[in-house]
Amino acid sequence: MNTIGNIFRLTTFGESHGTAIGGVIDGCPAGITLDFNAIQQDLDRRKPGQSKLTTARKEDDKVEFLSGIFEGKTTGTPIGFIIKNKDQKSKDYSEIKDTFRPSHADFTYEKKYGIRDYRGGGRSSARETANWIVAGAIAKQIINFIKIDAYTSSVGNIYCLKPYQDLDFTKIESNIVRCPDAIYATKMIDLITKTKKEGDTLGGTITCVVKNVPIGLGEPVFNKLQANLAHAMLSINAVKGFEYGAGFCSTTMKGSEHNDIFNEDGTTQTNLSGGIQGGISNGMDIYFRVAFKPVATILKPQATITKDGKKTILKPKGRHDTCVVPRAVPIVEALAAMVLVDFWLLKD
Amino acid sequence: MNTIGNIFRLTTFGESHGTAIGGVIDGCPAGITLDFNAIQQDLDRRKPGQSKLTTARKEDDKVEFLSGIFEGKTTGTPIGFIIKNKDQKSKDYSEIKDTFRPSHADFTYEKKYGIRDYRGGGRSSARETANWIVAGAIAKQIINFIKIDAYTSSVGNIYCLKPYQDLDFTKIESNIVRCPDAIYATKMIDLITKTKKEGDTLGGTITCVVKNVPIGLGEPVFNKLQANLAHAMLSINAVKGFEYGAGFCSTTMKGSEHNDIFNEDGTTQTNLSGGIQGGISNGMDIYFRVAFKPVATILKPQATITKDGKKTILKPKGRHDTCVVPRAVPIVEALAAMVLVDFWLLKD
Amino acid sequence: MNTIGNIFRLTTFGESHGTAIGGVIDGCPAGITLDFNAIQQDLDRRKPGQSKLTTARKEDDKVEFLSGIFEGKTTGTPIGFIIKNKDQKSKDYSEIKDTFRPSHADFTYEKKYGIRDYRGGGRSSARETANWIVAGAIAKQIINFIKIDAYTSSVGNIYCLKPYQDLDFTKIESNIVRCPDAIYATKMIDLITKTKKEGDTLGGTITCVVKNVPIGLGEPVFNKLQANLAHAMLSINAVKGFEYGAGFCSTTMKGSEHNDIFNEDGTTQTNLSGGIQGGISNGMDIYFRVAFKPVATILKPQATITKDGKKTILKPKGRHDTCVVPRAVPIVEALAAMVLVDFWLLKD
């Protein structure tokens, strides 16, 4: 239950303020020459403290590979890895220890397990997603013929209104909010900066576009390609929704408008379907959109309760992101890569 | 890959026009006295030909249980069942045999498998969902303390604008479109009737509300309750999106607006989270919304291609739903029940 | 938990005296032209009433395929099948209903589930193995380049003392005990006949030899080829032991005697390893031996207890095998084929 994937499988462990987080990657084919810089680069895109927009918490996020790689190449055996937790400030956790933060997992963990590592959210911390970046970065290298690009398509009510086809994905990393359009990016950055000052937080959406997907990935009934993508995306901590192709908009279209008419070569004139038919990739671009709720930790006092059901006030404290969306861009990519490589290896 | 669930597992088989569809339900606890009428009732809510809105295709959809039940009670061993395909008209399939219907799975099946049972869509037919109804109806009986209600919340651009709290779920079955509000229901029916005459089709959304969920269902990282719900819903043939709690709307809210403040008893004053925190149920209502694209089979001629990549015109033919949303209501419920019972049994 | 296999998966259902038994085969590749006679032939080799040695219970054991096959070819979608239970004599089960038969599963089922279908042993009946034959027969056709031969290598204390290399496997079906050596076969038949008259029962062993196995099947640690073979064989109702290669005999050998020295082509001069090194096939013959306990149902009165813990005498009754080993030969083959095809498809 703590594993994702069927052939290419990631099993993880780790709490925010424990010794280390890490995981085991199974099913990675043998003989892949790994580009370790590319892996680190994706980790750096996710890591805290990378820009003025993100939390000041500092983590090196250096991955150490412990197995499964020999002389730079994968051996086909499990790849074990750890990422040490550097920034474990010996903070005073007495408040959080006995108090449930609103819209966090403190309450549910306490009730489910009767015990929790409350330091920094423990297992429920998004720090876990660093593990996914590692596996996703390796997945990308296995299916390097597939091109996966995610970007921030909205922050709060600032939407990047251009269709993805009109965007230049090489510009995604050109700004700290990871929106390829400079004008919208500036607006998003302004909004985050302003909201940060208010001590409040923001949500947003990420759009992910996958090109050059081979035809035939996905299973017809219970492991449809879109179902596994949705599963993966809804595993991200703050995610509240997923849609692919025309998504929720398709519900207001008529069949005659929505149907994608074939070209003679099997491609389609439109691609409202989002590259998948009957659970199986059809070779057109796969694109989907993921909704992120606003960050639950705000820098305003909040009424809440203690473990004993007593009312209390949670005082604002700590270093937190105002909006996680920009840092979540590589996470979305990593999960998409993991889902795709899994089906690719299953097919192969 | 053809199974859903971890403890309560459904494995299915069957093509639209084969001898029978069916499945195996594993992990059903022993000693449950089954209400067979309730199972059949859910099948009847899904079956074709139930109202003037749905396809005229006639199927009895009578389930035959072959094992796992003794003297009316479950024995803890696998429940095998079949539903015979009655309405297998010896139609002329020569056209569909060699032609790819737009926005159907014909093309992807052909490319993935090199062979397909083209009659009625074969395995890609939504007829498969009758199997899910059977398993879901049994799931409901295991967790009969949990109340699951789904309803049509939009058809095309007709939205039921009331929040679910203002709706009377006992009225869901009072009209053929399965919207509990009579006024919106009438508008939806009118739209479907009108669109049917045009030979076109519609999409829509279903909202599902789950009450009395025990605290603690769901896993913290890779089998979050919402992730498995999303996986299940995206397995439905026409589904293009899923959101829970405040969903996509949450992306435009601030943290201070979105956070659910606790009451002293651990319930929350608002429930924008949708009953799940950190992947685990918190005891509040779980609610989510599922987006259905318009039906791909329309009663208008469409340009398309043959297997050999030749242009052709697909002539409208056959009996099809204008809008599957009303019939999909029990499917959404069934899948929700399966996901919940699975976590319930895992927890227990 | 009711499924065997990872890629080629069989999920089954059915009780001895229910309507039907059956299963779902997932992961069968598309485009295989099935030889239905070969499937039925294996079923006939297993079925009761096939010779004077076996139980007089009569079952046609005709398999009906319900899906996954189109115009004689597999489509890549799940193959659902059923085998109807014909010989459901409306016997008086009142005795067995409340009594635990010694060395049967009555007691454990009752304690585990609190309910059981006592008719003919219900789910614990070896009738289930007919399902395995179906899946195994299909598996054999997928990997038809691999040759799997099982035979009766002992009945009671009559051992076929020749090494398998000296046996002519084409003679396996030449006698009703399925031992390829005519002289030992006669001795075995005599022993069974004599023991039958005594109202007693026998065990024995089956040896299975798999030739032409590609190099590289099996996983290095937790799904070693031998581990999955052992798992499969220990799933057969009466099986008490499994050994491969030199097996238990290897424990008394020295390393210098047991090691298989390589030829220049990578084959080995001896094959005490049994075709597997480090969990992975090495291309040499895989051979293993499976131990069957004597049949628990004897035609002698036995002291036992009722459900209420009262002493009682179980009177001999019914039609039962004196020795299941000959009928288990195709079962061993079927399971071996399923394990091999699973690794073959995983590798591919």
Added chain:
Amino acid sequence: MNTIGNIFRLTTFGESHGTAIGGVIDGCPAGITLDFNAIQQDLDRRKPGQSKLTTARKEDDKVEFLSGIFEGKTTGTPIGFIIKNKDQKSKDYSEIKDTFRPSHADFTYEKKYGIRDYRGGGRSSARETANWIVAGAIAKQIINFIKIDAYTSSVGNIYCLKPYQDLDFTKIESNIVRCPDAIYATKMIDLITKTKKEGDTLGGTITCVVKNVPIGLGEPVFNKLQANLAHAMLSINAVKGFEYGAGFCSTTMKGSEHNDIFNEDGTTQTNLSGGIQGGISNGMDIYFRVAFKPVATILKPQATITKDGKKTILKPKGRHDTCVVPRAVPIVEALAAMVLVDFWLLKD
């Protein structure tokens, strides 16, 4: 494919001469106060260099837990752990690099993966079993009401001829060969010492006895308790066979001799069945025997081949066990504990 267990799951990684080995334990219940000394003790029973009988290779085998434990208690989240490889002598591996050692996994790994970490056998090294000890030691603490004792029941042709009921299991650790009978133990030690001098190696058997097993563990068809035990035991590197209850001996018994007659309390007068009926524990002792082949690495020159298929002589070298059986005793226990806890948690 690199995971064992369904609820209590162990996923491992690591090569003999890499940085570290380790694993992730999923499904460990929350709130267990771990006895770390007991875990280390089991590691010490397995580790090399513990007595004059074992390899001189020195490893501390200190386990470091990285997650899932908070203030000494399990939290219900994954337990990540590593064991660093201390004794990575910068040996000259040039010979082994290009040569296939007889009856080792060098050849099959090379053929399967096209690459291998040849240092010390890499992933195929029995060093992996240290990971299992960690998980097994935790499993033992969860089901501490179950008593698991394994012991060396034969080395070469020296058999401990007493039935397990006549042995005092508190004496197992009283000698370096782990046979609870002092006289047989001495004979075994003598044999190992003598064989060591000859530069040869030995196999043997381990018997494992499990007491106080609750009734009802195991699944009726495909995850029979004995099948999962067999799977686990056949995962140990040198194991060639498994039998439980009367095992291979049962094949020469008659039904009237082999059947276990019930006492009024549901226990049985004999226990030839070995504590399992129909795949499910019946509350009697579970006992089984595991066969180990002689160690493949001998201190005599052996003819073999290079990667290029050239004949060569493998010169004896290095530090190796003459007989691994005594060190494998805790491994057998650990795997038995993992299988049992898995079914225990599934049942619970």
